[in-house]
Amino acid sequence: MTANQLYEQIKAKRSCLCVGLDTVLEKLPATLDGEQYPLFIFNREIIDATADCAVCYKPNTAFYECYGAWGWQQLEMTVGYIKEHYPEIMVIADAKRGDIGNTAARYAKAFFDNMPCDAVTLAPYMGRDSIAPFLEYKGKWAVVLGLTSNASAADFELDGDLYKKVIGTAMEWGTPDNMMFVAGATRPEMLAGIREICPDHFLLVPGVGAQGGSVAEVAKHGLNSKCGLLINSSRGIIYASSGSDFAGAAASAAGSLRQQMANIFE
Amino acid sequence: MTANQLYEQIKAKRSCLCVGLDTVLEKLPATLDGEQYPLFIFNREIIDATADCAVCYKPNTAFYECYGAWGWQQLEMTVGYIKEHYPEIMVIADAKRGDIGNTAARYAKAFFDNMPCDAVTLAPYMGRDSIAPFLEYKGKWAVVLGLTSNASAADFELDGDLYKKVIGTAMEWGTPDNMMFVAGATRPEMLAGIREICPDHFLLVPGVGAQGGSVAEVAKHGLNSKCGLLINSSRGIIYASSGSDFAGAAASAAGSLRQQMANIFE
Incomplete structure (x- = not known):
């Protein structure tokens, strides 16, 4: 997937919504009790209910790994389902x-060969070696952590503006067609500074919703001429209802976020 | 497992060897063709052949994830086998x-609840939030990346001595009984500086063997009064022979490394 293809989809849907599939067994509705693959069934319903609003799905691997091979299998089923039924949507x-x-190359194989993901988020601490193998896959993306949305980003990322150094250095390794950066919504004013460093790159923005960030603030500081934003919401959408109406409630929550994004596309 | 238990094992075996289980299908001997779980069978043979020399096994998850759920299952089988047959050996x-x-807590669940690992290596970029959930498990360890063994550690870790800041900050979050640091053997002279910061912590030292580091140099700069070192070798041991004699060759390679460690215990 190229940056232009992503932008075309954003324009067509009038949305830059990324739905985070951070699915946990304890929060599934009782109607899924007894299913062989409950995480997958839940995800499938969420995906079908939100695919008209979402340009991206983002399953976090921790939520599948914690169930071992059975969880990993449901991650594979989820990614496979999206790319089979909605191939235009980024995963x-x-x-x-x-x-x-040589180890990073194995991770690239895990997500790009063994699963049909379009992109993987990557931690930059170990430098270029740890990112480069992902950039060798045509049409795939490395999403490098820049400024994360958590409180303890202050420990190292904000110390001496490490996040700026990371973004400025890492952007030299790839292009705006195969690299984007994580830039948290919980410090929206810093998005402007990030935009100065990388005006052309997409930013993946977590932290809207449960973590407290706002779409308007993110858009104000983070937009570029081709949108350049993927705004993620996880818990606010997938757990909009804890009952059997979870898919309809997710569709409403996703629609409401798209509504908040409307001014981006005026 | 406490630091003292680990040290007692090191003294008993006169070895601080960690064997890295970075197992890939392409390198398995032809005698394992057709096995349902070849990665596990290979690992089991390596483990049985090296358990008298090794105080620690370190499977790298990338090498299992790249085979999807089937790979993850063999990782689980490997960890389970070690803790069943050699419970005193750290994994x-x-x-x-x-x-x-909340996501880090899921990873802790993956490795400490769903699998009986003793420790997990962790990337420090996102700060305390990302490490703390692992420290809540009694007897388990967080192994935080300090200075890694790869060339591009220079990109960020060495910039302004970030690795020293990381180690100095992270050590405040845990104790020498639940935290250790990765300190690569490819820059052994820097181990002395790391020892000044954290005199009492164990260091996990990769980079001996295929990556070029030497046991003598690591010992010279990294030892403390309770050894304080876990020296890892992966490819040099598990691929010591590509034939059906791989387990015997691994035992010899591990024995040879233990021999190099002998002066530590004089």
């Missing part, structure tokens, strides 16, 4: 991987 | 995870 494996070169 | 999941708090 980002939110894995935050990062390792030495 | 470190080399996963280099790092995410916001």
